[in-house]
Amino acid sequence: MKTKVSALDGWFDANPERPRLIGSRCGSCRSYFFPKETFACRNPSCGSAELADVALSATGTLWSYTDNHYQPPAPYVSPEPFVPYAIAAVELADEKMVVLGQVAHGVATADLKVGMRMELVAETLYSDDAKEYLVWKWTPAARSASPARSRS
Numbered sequence: 001m002k003t004k005v006s007a008l009d010g011w012f013d014a015n016p017e018r019p020r021l022i023g024s025r026c027g028s029c030r031s032y033f034f035p036k037e038t039f040a041c042r043n044p045s046c047g048s049a050e051l052a053d054v055a056l057s058a059t060g061t062l063w064s065y066t067d068n069h070y071q072p073p074a075p076y077v078s079p080e081p082f083v084p085y086a087i088a089a090v091e092l093a094d095e096k097m098v099v100l101g102q103v104a105h106g107v108a109t110a111d112l113k114v115g116m117r118m119e120l121v122a123e124t125l126y127s128d129d130a131k132e133y134l135v136w137k138w139t140p141a142a143r144s145a146s147p148a149r150s151r152s
């Protein structure tokens, strides 16, 4: 079995049991950033350099979505032949920040509805002889078969 690693090191913890986006949080004004900020807080009235990496919420609310029929240029790696896929913009549960991502394999835009609860999953983007490179994707929360999560 191949080792599973993040295709975007530093952006995403690809642990398949518990995939999480890695952002940063300002220690002064408490703002969140994704992709993570490493130089200084982007809040113009703050500017603190006290930034820490944090794992962001793995769930959120579907804010918008669309079908992508355009093959992204390199360095993005697309399967060949290119197959259109859905993209979702999800507002993270705690951070209230909108994060874009591809929608999980097998989920069509017809399955999506603005306001529905979404969760983060890890899927293989590409692989080589030794490793599988994973990216985050969004999927409707009800479709996940995670036994550890309560349904309340």
Ligand SMILES: [Zn+2]
Residues within 6 Å of the ligand: 026, 027, 028, 029, 030, 031, 041, 042, 043, 046, 047, 048
């Ligand atoms: Zn700040």
